[in-house]
Amino acid sequence: MYEQMILYTTSIALIFLGLASLSYSRNLIKTMMSFQVLVFGINLALFTNSINGGLDFLASTLVLFSVIIGASVESVGLALIIQIYKKYGTLDPYRLRRLRH
Amino acid sequence: MPVEITLLLCLLLIITSTLSLIFKTTSLSLIMLFYSSVALNIIFTIYGATTIALIHLIVFAGAISVILLTTVVITGEANLTIGEPKRYIFIIIIVSLLASVLGIQLSEIIEPAIELVPTGELLGFVWTYRPWDLLILIIILAASMVTVLNLLSRTRE
Numbered sequence: 001m002y003e004q005m006i007l008y009t010t011s012i013a014l015i016f017l018g019l020a021s022l023s024y025s026r027n028l029i030k031t032m033m034s035f036q037v038l039v040f041g042i043n044l045a046l047f048t049n050s051i052n053g054g055l056d057f058l059a060s061t062l063v064l065f066s067v068i069i070g071a072s073v074e075s076v077g078l079a080l081i082i083q084i085y086k087k088y089g090t091l092d093p094y095r096l097r098r099l100r101h
Numbered sequence: 102m103p104v105e106i107t108l109l110l111c112l113l114l115i116i117t118s119t120l121s122l123i124f125k126t127t128s129l130s131l132i133m134l135f136y137s138s139v140a141l142n143i144i145f146t147i148y149g150a151t152t153i154a155l156i157h158l159i160v161f162a163g164a165i166s167v168i169l170l171t172t173v174v175i176t177g178e179a180n181l182t183i184g185e186p187k188r189y190i191f192i193i194i195i196v197s198l199l200a201s202v203l204g205i206q207l208s209e210i211i212e213p214a215i216e217l218v219p220t221g222e223l224l225g226f227v228w229t230y231r232p233w234d235l236l237i238l239i240i241i242l243a244a245s246m247v248t249v250l251n252l253l254s255r256t257r258e
Contacts, residue, residue, distance in 0.1 A: 003107045007144070009204025010111040014118055016196040021122045024189060029172060030122070033134055037118045039142055043157070044114075045148035051148055057226040061234070063153050063228065068238050071160045078172045078254040085176040096240065 007048040014041030028081045028091040032074055039070035106147065108149065112142040119193055127173050138162040152223040 018038025025031050037064055043063050050059030088099050114137055121133035138161045145154035227235055 002104050005205060006107050006111050007105070010114055011200050012204040012207065013115050013197050013200035016200045017115075017118060017122065017193060020192050020196045021189075024192060025122075028187055029127070029169070029176070030130075032169070032172075033121060033130065036134060036138070036161065037122065040114075040118065040137065040161075044141060044144070047145060047150065047153070049146070050150075057223055060150055060153055060223050061227050061231055063122055064156060064223070065234065065238060067153070067157055067160055069241060071165055072241050074165055075168055076248050076252075079169050079249040083252055084177050091176060094178075100200050 004048055004051060007044060007051075011041045011045035013046065014038070016044075017041070018035060026092050026094065028084065028093065029095075032077050032081065035077070036070075036074060039066065039074075042066055107144070110140055110144050110147075113137075114144070119197075123190065123193070131169060131173070134168055134169075135162055138166075149222070173176070 014037055017074045018034045018036075018041060020033035022031060025034055032056065043066050046059055046066060050056040050063070083092065084096065088096055090096060090099070117133045117137035117140060119128050121137060123131060126128040138158070142154045142158045142162065145151075145157060
């Protein structure tokens with residue numbers, strides 16, 4: 001019971017940390033790091049739901065899927081970041097918005 | 102498993118994640134992100150999900166860290182701007198406090214999942230009961246690889 005409470009609290013803290021940093025960061029690489037922290041929190045929340053004496057395999061399967069989809073999204077995002085840097089020479093979203101016009 | 106170990110690992114996870122988001126130096130930020138990934142893997146391992154821990158370690162602590170490092174090397178961003186540091190740290194402290202209150206409230210409300218399959222292997226379960234999901238995952242993974250290759254190919258230039 002206490003372990004689940006600790007794990008839920010940690011996962012919610014990670015999710016909120018990721019969201020706060022996503023909305024506040026001024027560098028696209030830092031944005032991807034925030035996304036990774038957000039994925040960690042989601043994975044931990046899904047995994048915590050599967051702990052009940054033993055392991056619920058359905059919840060574990062969801063964690064597995066979340067890991068693979070998170071990795072796919074992150075790899076595409078990082079490739080896009082490289083292209084953005086090659087084209088605009090900056091990774092600051094505010095400056096990018098100005099350069100677009 | 103003693104509660105103290107879980108508590109220590111969770112604290113380590115939160116501290117390393119927060120530091121990885123606060124640090125301006127890229128290398129320190131990446132190292133902290135790596136440590137947070139390892140802490141999460143240890144939590145998975147001590148609760149018996151060794152397959153998930155292994156896959157998580159390979160994907161996030163391995164592949165994604167290397168891709169992040171490659172991106173940093175290509176773009177040459179040694180310093181990661183985070184806006185105003187004091188405001189950022191204030192936001193993170195508020196978020197942590199809010200999350201603690203929410204987590205305690207939620208853990209009392211949420212019922213744990215019913216144990217469906219008590220024995221066996223995770224990958225065997227996925228192969229037997231969720232083959233279509235596995236196929237969709239493979240398609241998503243392949244699509245992301247093709248997209249990355251297309252974005253990074255020199256012929257587009």
